[in-house]
Amino acid sequence: MSWEVVIGLETHAQLQTRSKIFSGAAIAFGAAPNRQACAVDIALPGVLPVLNREAVVCAIKFGLAVGANIAPRSIFARKNYFYPDLPKGYQISQFETPVVSGGGLTIRVGDAEKFVHLTRAHLEEDAGKSLHEDFHGKTGIDLNRAGTPLLEIVTEPDMCSSAEAVAYAKALHALVTWIGICDGNMQEGSFRCDANVSVRRPGAPLGTRREVKNLNSFRFLQQAIDYEIQWQINEIEEGRKIHQATVLFDPDTGETRTMRSKEDAHDYRYFPDPDLLPLEITAAWIDEVRSGLPELPQAMQQRLASDYALSPYDAATLTATREIAGYFEAVVATAGATNAKLCANWVMGELVARLNRDELEFSASPVSAARLAGMILRIADGTLSSKLAKEVFEALWTDTATSADSVIEARGLRQVSDAAAIEPIIDAVLAANAKSVEEFRAGKDKAFNALVGQVMKASKGKANPQQVHDLLRKKLR
Amino acid sequence: MSLSLDDVSRIARLARIEISPAEATRTRDQLNGILAFVEQLQAVDTAGIEPMAHAVDVVQRLRPDTVTEPDRRDDFQAIAPETEAGLYLVPRVIE
Secondary structure, X not given: OOOEEEEEEEEEEEOOOOEOOOOOOEOOOOXXXXXXXXXXXXXXXXXXXXXXXXXXXXXXXXXXXXXXXXXXXXXXXXXXXXXXXXOOOEEEEOOOOOOEEOOEEEEEEOOEEEEEEEEEEEEEEOOOEEEOXXXXXXXXXXXXXXXXXXXXXXXXXXXXXXXXXXXXXXXHHHHHHHXXXXXXXXXXXXXXXXXXXXXXXXXXXXXXXXXXXXXXXHXXXXXXXXXXXXXXXXXXHOOOOOOOEEEEEEOOOOEEEEOOOOOOOOOOOOEEOOXXXXXXXXXXXXXXXXXXXXXXXXXXXXXXXXXXXOOHHHHHHHOOOHHHHHHHHHHHHHHOHXXXXXXXXXXXXXXXXXXXXXXXXXXXXXXXXXXXXXXXXXXXXXXXXXXXHHHHHHHHHHOOOOOHHHHHHHXXXXXXXXXXXXXXXXXXXXXXXXXXXXXXXXXXXHHHHHHHHHHHHHOOOOEOHHHHHHHHHHHHO | OOOOHHHHHHHHHHOOOXXXXXXXXXXXXXXXXXXXXXXXXXXXXXXXXXXXXXXXXXXXXXXXXXXXXXXXXXXXXXXXXXXXXXXEEEEOOOO
């Protein structure tokens, strides 16, 4: 009998602000311990939180980007629990009235599209960090991270495989970085996922879920969910019950294990934080934020597909990040919409490969969009064969002072499309390769390709391949 | 609604407050007194009235996103019970 998997994700996205959500301390990554923890963050008596406007702007941007409701009034609540890296004894979060509710994201797994509904997204502060090693039996506390603004984004239990969960996490990651509210750096913990996983027989009510905490890579997310699914199925098939629990994923063993926790550890006794007044977001403010939002990836994807006749795959690849999208649009702006497919191929192919090899961002590409477009125009007008274009690209990459035209001129790479110049080469090749000619006439197509190769070689790669094809066919007929 | 002694010890445990059985009994009676007062308030018909999250009907003022707090770690750590390498030390916590 088969099993059905039900997955919901909670993602903590660290918001890209300069200062903390409730204090004016800095949030730069990698500072020395406790150098960015002010009186509010370490919870000295008598301090009061004051909400950072930019954190709210980030939440509004997100709400608009996922088509959600943005609450005209939302409330901050205290989530009470005791842990040394939470010096107040509570985390300021939102409970009953989050700033964002509803909306969703379209994901793609293989050829299938799916809409993942969001339950809510709320603003909250991060906790500090506990270091358990090296302090002669004590725990060291670094409160630099305490008070860092987070947006916790919660989905409905809409996903039914680890592949769907990863597709959602990637789509969400692409979106929050695209709209510039999160740097998306998963190693530094700026984007981390908790997965709620349960299994059931088809048609049965929802099974008991277990929550896998703090997954900070897409690979771990997939591994942890797959392990958890198999573990739960085994438990049930062996006659045991699943108990609701919070578990940790161990990347070294690939297994999940239960965190030790008391039965009432989840009684957070939320109540409205009396230190903070209701957050009011007016329609005018939302409009102002909306006018500053960039074109969203999904809209851009559709535009690229329809305006430039690109495949859904190409359009999706070219809108994976704002950087590649911006670069591609700049190339097309110079090379022309009729050459868009050629531009797409060069950007997604040679350029991305070279950038990856040298670990460069698009902004640091030695070949600017304008110079690449210059080369693409020469391919499009027949001056350059795609084979010699690789050589030109190489030259553009290594010497930023060159242009496609200057490289073609200096190296004599101009493609020969003059039949009068190509025909003598073909004649010479046919005379020297009587055997291949025989074979071709005997019906071997491979022999034809060998002859084309010989002609290209004899022309030092400069003959127009299409023309070589056509002329050769004519002569062999 | 009224609280039992078990409720009181559970709340005390969640709040990390140690109370003796005598204190628990006294606290239960006091809390139930407060709850009885709240019940009087709940008798008022509030249908159609939006609940308030704060006693004053004003909205949150927002702060511009600028770094205004200097590093005062040395001052703060001078009054901490124990520190090392810039960290605050606390009794070992095992997850």
